[in-house]
Amino acid sequence: MTVAPNRHTINRHTVNRRGTLAPRLGLSLTLLGAALAGSGQAAPAQTYSVQTYVFKHGELSTTDPIGAGFIKVSLLSPEKSESTLYVRGLTPNTAYMAHYHALGPKSGALFRTPCESNGPITLGFPAFKSDARGRAIVKLSADPATIAGGAGAYINIHRADDPGDIPLCAVVLKDGATTTPAASKGADDTMADMPGMASTAENTVTIIDNAFRFKSGGETLKIKVGDTVKWTYDGKVTHDINSLSAPSLKSPKLRRGDTYSYTFNKPGTFGFYCSFHEGMGGTIIVTAR
Amino acid sequence: MNAIKIVLGLTAALTLGSCTMMNKPTTYTFKHKAIEADPAAAGVASVSLGNAGMSTTTLTLSGLTPGKAYISHYHAFGPASSNDPCASNGPVTVGFPNFTADAMGMATTVLSTDMAKIAGDAGAYINVHYASDPSTIPICAPIKMVKG
Ligand SMILES: [Cu+2]
Ligand SMILES: [Cu+2]
Numbered sequence: 087m088t089v090a091p092n093r094h095t096i097n098r099h100t101v102n103r104r105g106t107l108a109p110r111l112g113l114s115l116t117l118l119g120a121a122l123a124g125s126g127q128a129a130p131a132q133t134y135s136v137q138t139y140v141f142k143h144g145e146l147s148t149t150d151p152i153g154a155g156f157i158k159v160s161l162l163s164p165e166k167s168e169s170t171l172y173v174r175g176l177t178p179n180t181a182y183m184a185h186y187h188a189l190g191p192k193s194g195a196l197f198r199t200p201c202e203s204n205g206p207i208t209l210g211f212p213a214f215k216s217d218a219r220g221r222a223i224v225k226l227s228a229d230p231a232t233i234a235g236g237a238g239a240y241i242n243i244h245r246a247d248d249p250g251d252i253p254l255c256a257v258v259l260k261d262g263a264t265t266t267p268a269a270s271k272g273a274d275d276t277m278a279d280m281p282g283m284a285s286t287a288e289n290t291v292t293i294i295d296n297a298f299r300f301k302s303g304g305e306t307l308k309i310k311v312g313d314t315v316k317w318t319y320d321g322k323v324t325h326d327i328n329s330l331s332a333p334s335l336k337s338p339k340l341r342r343g344d345t346y347s348y349t350f351n352k353p354g355t356f357g358f359y360c361s362f363h364e365g366m367g368g369t370i371i372v373t374a375r
Numbered sequence: 376m377n378a379i380k381i382v383l384g385l386t387a388a389l390t391l392g393s394c395t396m397m398n399k400p401t402t403y404t405f406k407h408k409a410i411e412a413d414p415a416a417a418g419v420a421s422v423s424l425g426n427a428g429m430s431t432t433t434l435t436l437s438g439l440t441p442g443k444a445y446i447s448h449y450h451a452f453g454p455a456s457s458n459d460p461c462a463s464n465g466p467v468t469v470g471f472p473n474f475t476a477d478a479m480g481m482a483t484t485v486l487s488t489d490m491a492k493i494a495g496d497a498g499a500y501i502n503v504h505y506a507s508d509p510s511t512i513p514i515c516a517p518i519k520m521v522k523g
Pocket of ligand 1: 297
């Protein structure tokens, strides 16, 4: 049995439980949708926008090497914007801070992205803690003028106990970005849409009552390192997913509507099983790319 | 010849009687899990070693819901804990025959299996589930306290 020395550097996983995470994600989108629809209410005549910016890992930081995520900035009205961070791959159960920063004093020739410009803090996100799986979703409401242009050039995330170490930073300032902001997503946006979290239809495992079925058929699923496998629930009784060979592959009790995703970042043969049912298991073979 | 036949016959009888007790059984006590189901549930698992590497495990349970169907399994030590087998979420090793609590909430079930199947980490704990929802586990008997 191979025990991963540190599950967060080897594998990633997310749980999306309909009824817990989804509504939280849906909240801003619902508000936004209402604003966009202008649904008979006194919706201001204004062009509203949603922009998504991707977090990059800080080149100087060795913290949270698989940290990733994006930030969605929604302009809800001329006076109100909402910025929501969706991050994963953080150190679990750890206090973090995130800030909007203004463009720093270094001139454009001296830094490649605003993230390296050492700018002052413009506005702080509420202090937050990563969950047991290293994920966090954090919302900040702000007057759009406060974070407009150079005043809100970038957003960085750091541990509360080490603000000097910046594992993640996203460039917000137009033209200052060396990466193109990802297209904004639709209303079904979930953590599964985050970069690297996508799973292909073939890599889906259906959970039925007392068995796992691979969409691809067969007894085992063959994937490549870095692929994500998604378990979708199609049964009536509760099941869970555990693995002796990949201990971080570990779902809570899953119920109807739940999904569980896990990214395999190491080659090997990984058995998984439901701890409640005799003979309920499967095997995933991960090969190098 | 006759003597050999007799010995073989005796062996066959012992094997058929599967897991005839050869020594004093070892008893393990069920502990209630931190859930609301069957708050008075309790019991013991008594494991006897027989001949030919066989084992017999008898569960004697009380405080169950009268008339309710249950399932019970030997589980291997799982990944979620290395010193609390009942919290380790291990895979099922062998299942006991299904059973139903009587009108008094009592039940027994007996499993005969190869000792090798439940030796060491392979038989780290025995738990009792609702048959209707196996994720409801009122009681669990730890057998092997430390993984490995
Ligand atoms: Cu199951
Ligand atoms: Cu069980």
